[in-house]
Amino acid sequence: xxxxxxxxxxxxxxxxxxxxALVGVASSGNLEVLIEPAKLNGACRIEISTAALGFGKIWExxxxxxxxxxxxxxxxxxxxxxGATPAVVSLRLDQAVDEFTRPAS
Amino acid sequence: xxxKPKNLTRDWGTQPANRIxxxxxxxxxxxxxxxxxxxxxxxxxxxxxxxxxxxxxxNNQKQADFLAKALAAxxxxxxxxLHMVQSVLALPEHLDIxxxxxxxxxxxxxxGPQGARLARLVGEGRIDxxxxxxxxxxxxxxxxxxxxxxxxxVAEAADRAGNLYTGPNTEDTPAIVEATAFKSGIVVAQxxxxxxxxxxxxxxxxxVDFFVHSPAPHYIEPLFTRDPAHISEIQVLMAMMVIxxxxxxxxxxxxxxxxxxxxxxxxLLLPTYAADLGLRGKICKYWAINPHPTLIPAIESGxxxxxxxxxxxxxxxxxIAARPDVFFVGADGSMRSNRAFCQAAGxxxxxxFIGSTLQIDLAGNSSTATLGRITGFGGAPNMGADARGRRxxxxxxxxxxxxxxxxxxxMPRGRKxxxxxxxxxxxxxxxxFVEKLDAWKLADTAHMPLPPVMIYGEDVTHVVTEEGIANLxxxxxxxxxxxxxxxxxxxxxxxxARDRRKxxxxxxxxxxxxxxxxxxxxxxxxxxxxxxxxxKDLVRASGGLYDPPRRFRNW
Amino acid sequence: MKQSYHEASARKRLLGVLDPDSFVELLxxxxxxxxxxxxxxxxxxxxxxxxxxxxxxxxxxxxxxASEEGEFMGGAVGEVHGAKLTGLLERAVAQKPDxxxxxxxxxxxxxxxxxxxxxxxxxxxxxLLAARAAGVVVIALIGGTYGCFGGMGIVAKCCDVVIMSxxxxxxxxxxxxxxTAHGVEEFxxxxxxxxxxxxxxxxxxLLGDADxxxxxxxxxxxxxxxxxxxxxxxxxxxxxxAEHAFLAQRLHLFxxxxxxxxxxxxxxxxxxxxVALLDTxxxxxxxxxxxxxx
Numbered sequence: 001x002x003x004x005x006x007x008x009x010x011x012x013x014x015x016x017x018x019x020x021a022l023v024g025v026a027s028s029g030n031l032e033v034l035i036e037p038a039k040l041n042g043a044c045r046i047e048i049s050t051a052a053l054g055f056g057k058i059w060e061x062x063x064x065x066x067x068x069x070x071x072x073x074x075x076x077x078x079x080x081x082x083g084a085t086p087a088v089v090s091l092r093l094d095q096a097v098d099e100f101t102r103p104a105s
Numbered sequence: 106x107x108x109k110p111k112n113l114t115r116d117w118g119t120q121p122a123n124r125i126x127x128x129x130x131x132x133x134x135x136x137x138x139x140x141x142x143x144x145x146x147x148x149x150x151x152x153x154x155x156x157x158x159x160x161x162x163x164n165n166q167k168q169a170d171f172l173a174k175a176l177a178a179x180x181x182x183x184x185x186x187l188h189m190v191q192s193v194l195a196l197p198e199h200l201d202i203x204x205x206x207x208x209x210x211x212x213x214x215x216x217g218p219q220g221a222r223l224a225r226l227v228g229e230g231r232i233d234x235x236x237x238x239x240x241x242x243x244x245x246x247x248x249x250x251x252x253x254x255x256x257x258x259v260a261e262a263a264d265r266a267g268n269l270y271t272g273p274n275t276e277d278t279p280a281i282v283e284a285t286a287f288k289s290g291i292v293v294a295q296x297x298x299x300x301x302x303x304x305x306x307x308x309x310x311x312x313v314d315f316f317v318h319s320p321a322p323h324y325i326e327p328l329f330t331r332d333p334a335h336i337s338e339i340q341v342l343m344a345m346m347v348i349x350x351x352x353x354x355x356x357x358x359x360x361x362x363x364x365x366x367x368x369x370x371x372x373l374l375l376p377t378y379a380a381d382l383g384l385r386g387k388i389c390k391y392w393a394i395n396p397h398p399t400l401i402p403a404i405e406s407g408x409x410x411x412x413x414x415x416x417x418x419x420x421x422x423x424x425i426a427a428r429p430d431v432f433f434v435g436a437d438g439s440m441r442s443n444r445a446f447c448q449a450a451g452x453x454x455x456x457x458f459i460g461s462t463l464q465i466d467l468a469g470n471s472s473t474a475t476l477g478r479i480t481g482f483g484g485a486p487n488m489g490a491d492a493r494g495r496r497x498x499x500x501x502x503x504x505x506x507x508x509x510x511x512x513x514x515x516m517p518r519g520r521k522x523x524x525x526x527x528x529x530x531x532x533x534x535x536x537x538f539v540e541k542l543d544a545w546k547l548a549d550t551a552h553m554p555l556p557p558v559m560i561y562g563e564d565v566t567h568v569v570t571e572e573g574i575a576n577l578x579x580x581x582x583x584x585x586x587x588x589x590x591x592x593x594x595x596x597x598x599x600x601x602a603r604d605r606r607k608x609x610x611x612x613x614x615x616x617x618x619x620x621x622x623x624x625x626x627x628x629x630x631x632x633x634x635x636x637x638x639x640x641k642d643l644v645r646a647s648g649g650l651y652d653p654p655r656r657f658r659n660w
Numbered sequence: 661m662k663q664s665y666h667e668a669s670a671r672k673r674l675l676g677v678l679d680p681d682s683f684v685e686l687l688x689x690x691x692x693x694x695x696x697x698x699x700x701x702x703x704x705x706x707x708x709x710x711x712x713x714x715x716x717x718x719x720x721x722x723x724x725x726a727s728e729e730g731e732f733m734g735g736a737v738g739e740v741h742g743a744k745l746t747g748l749l750e751r752a753v754a755q756k757p758d759x760x761x762x763x764x765x766x767x768x769x770x771x772x773x774x775x776x777x778x779x780x781x782x783x784x785x786x787x788l789l790a791a792r793a794a795g796v797v798v799i800a801l802i803g804g805t806y807g808c809f810g811g812m813g814i815v816a817k818c819c820d821v822v823i824m825s826x827x828x829x830x831x832x833x834x835x836x837x838x839x840t841a842h843g844v845e846e847f848x849x850x851x852x853x854x855x856x857x858x859x860x861x862x863x864x865x866l867l868g869d870a871d872x873x874x875x876x877x878x879x880x881x882x883x884x885x886x887x888x889x890x891x892x893x894x895x896x897x898x899x900x901x902a903e904h905a906f907l908a909q910r911l912h913l914f915x916x917x918x919x920x921x922x923x924x925x926x927x928x929x930x931x932x933x934x935v936a937l938l939d940t941x942x943x944x945x946x947x948x949x950x951x952x953x954x
Contacts, residue, residue: 001702022689025669026706027731029532034689034707051704052534058596078692082704085530086596087339087571091627098628334667638667641827649937655853660826660860660936 004048004056006063011044011073013101021099024092031081031089033096038076050081062086066093075100120289127152127291128314138267138310139299140317145175148315150183152291153255158188159208160253160285163195164276164444165215165483166326166416169259171295171319173198176257181206188212190251192240192277192444193483194219196324203232212251213481214238220478227479227551237557240484241448244277247284256285256292259323260316262303263296267310270303273396273417273425273440274325278308280445286312295319304437327419327654329397331369333637339571342620342630343526344370347459348379350574350623351524351567352388355501361393361451361488363460367526369399371459376406376636393450393488396421396432396440398653402636402646404431414440415447415484420657424650444484451488456501457522458489462559463531464539467587467599469562469577471525472544479551482559489560491521505566508578520578523560526569529595536597537570538590562586568593572600573619580616592617663878665803666827670712670729673763676878677801677885678725682717687744695738697773706732709740713748718759719886724752727763730806736770737812742780749787753794759889760791760798762819767834768810781811788818789895797821797892801881802828802870807859809834817869821888823881824861824870826940831859853936857920862935862943866927867910868952875940906954927951 020036031050038045046063077096081089116122130151135141140148149172153159161176162169177198187208194200194216202208203226212235216223226232238246247253258281261272271278285292294308294316348371351357362368375389389403390410397418403409413433417425417440426438434440451458462471473480495502498519506519527537544556568575568590575589584607592608594600611617620627637643640657665673675683687693689707698705710732715724726748728735737745745762752760769777792798800819802808807829808816816822816830824830833841835849835858848854857863864870872888874880893899914923924932927950938946 001699001704020688020690022671022707025729025731026704030731032689032706036690049704055534058601061596061601078707080704080706083534085339085528085532085534087528087530088337091338091342091630094627632667638664644937655851658852658856658936660853660856660862 002050002053002056004050004059006046006060008044008046008064008067009042011042011067011071013071014073015075015100021096023095023099026080026082028082029084029088031079031084031092033092034078035096035100036076038074040074040076042073044072044075044077046077046079048079048081050079050083052081052083058086062089066090069094070097072097124289124291127154131315138313138315139265140315142317142320145171145317146178148293148317149175150179152293152314153179153184153187155184156186156188157254158190158251160247160256160281161189161191161199162256162258162277162281163191163193163199164274164416165193166328167259167274167276168196168324169257169295170196170198170324171317171321172257172259172293173202176207177201177205179207185209188235190243190247190253192243193217194223195326200226209233210235212236212238212243212246214240214243215481215483217480220480224477224479224551237479237481237553239482239487240444241452241487244280244445247280252288252290253281253285254290256281256290258282258292258294260294260296260308262298262300263294263313263316264300264303264310267313267316268303268306269294269296269308269313269316270305271307271441273422273442275307275442276416277444279443282308282312293317295323297322304439305435307441325419327657329364329395329418330420330654330657331364331366331397331399332640332657333369333373333399333635333642334639336366336370336373336632336635338630338632339528340367340370341374341632341634342571342625342627343367343528343569344374345378345625345630346569346574346620346623347371347524347526348374348384348388349382349625350618351457351522351569352379353382353384355456355504355522357388357457357501357522359391359455359499360389360457360459361455362458363485364395364397365461367461368459370635372399372403373635373637375403375408377634379408380406393447393455396425398640398643398651399637401643401651404428405646406636413447413450414442415444416442419654420652423652424647427650448484448487451484452490453492453495455488455521456499457524459524459526460485460489460560461527462525463537464542464544465525465527465537465568465590466539466542466562467590468583469525469565469568469586469590470542470558471560471565472542472556472558474542474544474547474557476543476547476550482557485559489523490564491523495519495521505578508576509566520566522566523564524567524569525560525565529570529572529593529597529600536599538594538597538599540599570595573617573622576616576618579614585611585616589616662875664876665825665878665881666805666876668878669731670727670763670765673878673881674712674725674727677761677763677882678716678718678723679720683714683725684716685712685714686748687713693740695740695773697738697776701772703772709738709744710735711741711744713744715757718761718882718889721758721889723759723761724748724755724757725761725763728765728804728812730765730804733770734806735766735804735812736768737766737777737780737784738770738773739776739780741770742777742784746780746783746787749784749791749798752791752796753787756794756796758797760796761801761885762798762815763801764808764812764816765802765804765806766808766810766812767806768812778811781815784815785818788815792820792892792895795892795894797889799823799885799888801885802830803861803876803881804828807831807834820893821872821891822864822870823872823874823884823888824864825874825876825881826861826943827876828861829856829859830864830869835859857936863920866924866929866947866951868906868954873940873944903954906952910952
């Protein structure tokens with residue numbers, strides 16, 4: 001397993017509710033994304049645990065684009081990855097934000 | 106007195122005479138055309154001569170497996186140096202024939218499952234490959250310079266006279282038999298059963314010299330059955346882009362493709378997503394394609410007018426028989442396929458080919474070649490190529506032609522749409538986009554005259570990935586083209602090396618279109634959009650007519 | 661529209677079976693109670709260790725519920741996973757809810773966790789029987805992709821009620837395990853029709869191992885779970901003796917059969933060959949008069 005941590009600053013969007021959200025499953029070619037509010041001085045922190053070794057640069061590129069899309073602040077995102085492709089990673093991250101920012105029913 | 110023309114001194118009938126000699130040898134073994142199964146080895150030894158060109162019917166799906174075994178069991182001291190010509194190397198026996206020293210030379214088209222062993226035997230100098238062909242090329246050469254001396258074929262049934270019934274998997278049989286029987290060759294057929302009367306005659310008895318009732322039914326592979334349970338959300342997203350960004354855009358009515366999960370997603374979105382877009386009756390009406398089960402919902406929802414097929418698909422027999430308006434069904438109720446005609450249809454009569462691949466380079470060349478395997482081509486290169494001999498027009502063909510040939514007063518042309526749909530990364534993080542295809546290295550190590558490219562970049566019109574559609578027709582020069590491909594290559598090294606400003610410029614020009622540019626909401630890209638999500642859904646959609654092979658069931 | 665239970669995730673199934681917005685999760689993902697063993701083997705963990713547990717309502721009645729995620733390590737039971745299930749069942753003894761729902765999808769013990777996993781499964785069984793002894797009905801729902809095998813197959817049969825779909829599978833050794841141990845001649849795990857007629861929902865229902873058979877639809881599982889709320893079978897000595905007698909008689913009747921088809925014919929199912937193709941309603945009708953009831 002390989003660990004990566006990234007922090008992005010300057011995000012404008014604060015989560016409207018406090019409930020964390022989990023999407024996806026840690027299974028082959030897939031990942032689970034846990035997203036929760038956290039007091040991080042406005043940062044968006046993303047922690048990756050991945051079974052695919054040596055793709056740090058690609059994670060950084062994928063996550064930078066993700067941050068550009070959503071501009072989250074004071075949010076902690078944790079990922080258990082089992083070799084998902086960047087396409088699946090981006091999709092799960094977007095789904096997690098969707099779930100997280102959806103007004104509570 | 107004038108001299109006799111020199112030609113009159115030549116014997117013009119050596120081939121028929123040789124044929125009669127072979128038949129006489131066989132006549133000592135058993136009376137008539139029906140060979141007892143236990144005599145098959147002696148029959149082959151009697152009608153095959155060393156150095157013969159022999160066609161062993163190995164198709165994409167059905168296999169003359171009994172005859173293949175018998176051929177591989179011949180004594181190489183008696184029969185040797187055969188030149189095998191066959192479409193597909195699928196069974197171990199196809200290569201045993203070479204390993205045992207019975208044959209030495211090979212001309213073929215596709216070798217999927219035997220690709221690694223073939224590469225090894227070639228490397229050891231045990232097989233001399235003439236050429237690797239597309240199906241159409243190989244069939245064509247049967248009538249030019251690779252005419253078989255002996256054809257070992259397979260059919261469903263024979264009657265006592267030797268008429269053959271192939272059933273829905275007619276496949277290559279007519280092409281092989283025609284080339285052999287009309288050039289004084291010998292045709293031997295294995296059949297699953299011998300009947301007094303046949304449902305219909307696919308091959309007339311006077312083209313068939315011998316038939317044998319094989320002890321077990323011939324092997325047949327459900328090659329094109331895709332379980333919808335394995336279609337991913339990413340494939341659904343790409344399918345939405347294909348439908349909205351290409352099929353609807355060009356009004357594609359006649360099409361053909363390489364069947365995979367990407368294309369299964371497209372057809373399973375026709376009754377849902379495409380119908381919602383109001384595209385029923387406007388796209389995907391006429392198909393040159395095998396009758397595979399994931400087409401059922403599109404057929405049932407009224408998208409499909411007609412389907413002609415290369416072969417059949419196990420389990421689809423009753424469904425096909427019940428839809429004679431759609432399929433090519435004989436008076437007996439079963440389908441007749443024909444690989445040669447369907448390949449011609451795919452090349453000349455279709456406006457679009459769509460398929461997936463393993464690697465694409467910066468010029469758009471694509472290849473499924475991997476090192477250590479010689480897998481050949483099959484039919485994709487003919488269907489995934491602009492048919493430059495085509496002259497009849499259609500709206501989709503004209504629109505593509507207008508895009509690729511600027512309206513500058515030059516000669517207007519039409520153009521076939523050739524679409525490659527791939528995820529930027531395959532499983533295990535293998536990038537689909539590369540600077541240089543592995544095909545170059547393979548050509549080098551396997552001493553091929555050319556790198557084995559499946560579809561040349563100049564024929565590709567669109568590349569679709571989860572990142573969007575690159576319209577290569579709208580590219581003005583090689584740099585446009587390279588950046589358009591990089592622009593949809595996502596996070597692969599090729600994609601990350603893109604010129605970001607140039608890519609944004611291409612997006613402004615509509616050369617690259619992302620999902621959002623097409624008005625596609627990515628959040629809708631879920632499996633819920635599929636018209637069937639399991640094999641059982643397909644059975645239901647067929648009204649219980651589709652009978653899936655056991656390995657695809659979960660009931 | 662039907663929501664496939666088979667295809668849904670463990671969370672989606674659980675939320676769909678329970679009353680809307682009623683579920684409160686215990687040890688949720690953000691608590692990060694993950695396996696202590698998997699990182700030592702350099703393997704990925706899941707934030708919930710592959711099982712969702714908590715409290716909710718079913719048709720307005722108070723229930724505790726758990727749902728296993730087959731996609732994470734085949735739903736296999738590790739130490740944490742097992743402790744969550746055991747804890748839930750022990751909580752049932754203390755709180756006496758109207759029922760415990762177990763949405764099972766598991767290959768059994770997580771071999772990577774060896775003894776900890778084995779002990780966990782036996783603890784689940786003990787806690788389950790304690791809950792039943794305390795008067796709480798325990799209901800198993802089986803319809804996931806990975807089936808319910810090994811130790812969790814036994815856990816399922818320890819419940820008061822077993823609800824299955826046709827797609828669900830229930831057994832001890834899984835098909836691949838049998839093939840590996842006894843050879844492909846004994847059992848061809850790739851012959852899916854054989855697999856399903858041996859361990860699938862329809863066969864289990866005919867043999868009396870499953871009490872209810874439903875469509876592959878989350879709403880259908882929910883309806884069946886509601887029907888089962890009052891179907892307690894207290895683990896009394898009389899009930900146990902009756903069950904043993906039932907099993908002995910079943911073995912006597914079918915012990916020499918080589919294939920499920922033989923059993924179906926012996927049961928008097930006239931069209932045994934077509935059982936696989938019957939839809940759920942048609943099958944229930946055909947099975948009504950002849951199925952065994954445990």
